[in-house]
Amino acid sequence: MAQTSIEWTELTWNPVTGCTKISAGCKFCYAEVMTKRLKSMGVEKYKDGFKKVRIHEDTLGIPYTWRKSKVVFVNSMSDLFHKDVPVEFIQRVFQVMNENPQHVFQVLTKRADRLAEIHEQLTWSHNIWMGVSVEDEKVLDRIDFLRTTGARVKFLSLEPLIGPLPNLNLQGIDWVIVGGESGHKARPMNPDWVLDIQEQCESSKVAFFFKQWGGKNKKKAGRELNGQTYDEMPDRELQRFI
Template sequence: MAKSSIEWTELTWNPTTGCSKNSAGCKFCYAEVMSKRLQAMRVDKYKDGFKKVRTHDDALATPYSWKKSKVVFVNSMSDLFHVDVPLEFIKKVFKVMNENPQHVFQVLTKRADVLLQYHQELKWTHNIWMGVSVEDEQVTDRIDLLRQTGARVKFLSCEPLIGPLPNLNLDGIDWVIVGGESGHKPRPMDADWVLDIQEQCDRAGVAFFFKQWGGKNKKKAGRELNGRTYDEMPEMELQRSV
């Protein structure tokens, strides 16, 4: 568990680590870069590098220790629905989330096909927010697959946004996050792409969160759109642990 600088969450929790590139949005993967740093620092969890998907049973106990309600990004350093993560382990992760209704768990995947394949095997309690990455029009099919799952809250992460998304079907979608790519060689994001998505969300009554413009200096670029910040989120239905 680590406090997160990601604007739309509070903590990150990584019961799995490692991944493989799946689509164009993965080109400059943050988790890959960070994994290499942690491996060089001899952090045991990352000793096998980024390309080796590992599960960590010892991490499953962590959410039970949090004293106050948290908003948690699950697997910032991996993808819970990677084909190398066994269904039985995914069920263990879901059991932890089911048993901690006082926390919101945000799960994000690029493997919506695996998600749909497994979704009926999983218990979708109110506090599990399920999202898919949608970086350009080539992967909008992920939205249709997400829509078919039993998740109570469904969201899209359009980050890094590397192309326009003019015809999003937002039926059944509760939240959209948009952000530009950052790093040494970021691909540009057109302001019109962002404005169009914001307007689509507004018309559909979907919460809109603008994370960043990105670029080589993302702090300088900031995160204002239309002269304001957009920090909208779905309503959080939290319960005390029992």
Template sequence: MAQSSIEWTELTWNPVTGCSKVSSGCKFCYAEVMSRRLQAMGLEKYKDGFKKVRTHSTTLADPYKWKGSKMVFVNSMSDLFHPDVPIDFIKDVFKVMNDNLSHVFQVLTKRPERVLELNDELTWSKNIWLGTSVEDERVINRIDLLRLNNASVKFLSCEPLIGSLAGINFSNIDWVIVGGESGRKPRPMKKEWVLEIKDQCEIFGSAFFFKQWGGTNKKKAGRELNGQTYDEMPNEYA
């Protein structure tokens, strides 16, 4: 567990590390860059680098030790539904989340098709939110797949937003996070793309969260949209 600077969560929990790229949004993967740094620092958990998917059973005990109620981003350094993660380990992670109902677990995947394959084998307690990444219209099929699972809260991460999603159907999507790419060579995000998503959220009743403009200096660019910040959360957590 680690305190997180990510605006829409409080903690990160990584029972899996390592991943592989599946779409354009992965091009400048933050987790890949961070894994290289942690590997260079000699952290055992990252000794195999980013391309090797590893499970870490010792981390499964961590949520039982947390006090109070936390908002937890699950696998910021991987994808729980990567094909190299064994089904039994995914079930172990779900058991931990099922047992710790005081915490909200935010699971974000680029592989909602595998979620659907395992949907009926998993126990979807109400504290498990499931999201998928949608960076441009080429991967909007992920939204339809997301809608079909049994998670009580379904969300989209449109970060990095690298293309227009005008007119996208957000029915049964509870929450939409939008953000521009950051780093050394970020791809630009147009304001009109952000406003298109905001308009669709208003039409379908989805909570809208604007995370950042991004760029080479994301702190300087800030996260205001038309002079204000948007930190909306799903209704039951608003």
């Protein structure tokens, strides 16, 4: 478990670490940068570097120890649906989430095709929110894969947004997060792209969360849009957590 500065969650929980890049959104992966830093610090969990996918059975008991209800981003440092993660281990992660209904678990993947392949082998308790990353129009099919799952809450992470998404099909989608890329080599995000997505969400009555403009100095750029912050959540009761 780790506290996090990610605006739309409270904690991160990483039963898997390491990943490989599969699309344009991965180019400047923050988890890769963070893994290098943690490895250089001698953190055992990251000793094999970013490209080695590792499962960590010793982390599975952590959610049982939290006394108060938490909102948890699962696998911020990996992708639970990576091909190198056995189905049996994914099922064990889901079992932990199933057995801790007092917490909300937010799972995010770029490997929506594998998600669709095995979703019927998983138990979708009400507290599991399932999302897919969509950085540009080339990966819109991930949304269709997401729709096939039994998740009560389905969400999109449009971050880093590196292209326009003018024709989003938001049927069955409960929440949309938008954010620009950050870092020294960050690719720019056109404000018109963000405004268009916000309007699409409003028209479809989908909760909209604007995370950041990003850039070289994301704190200075801030996260205001239209002169305000957008912190909408798919479940109003969760406003007290975020």
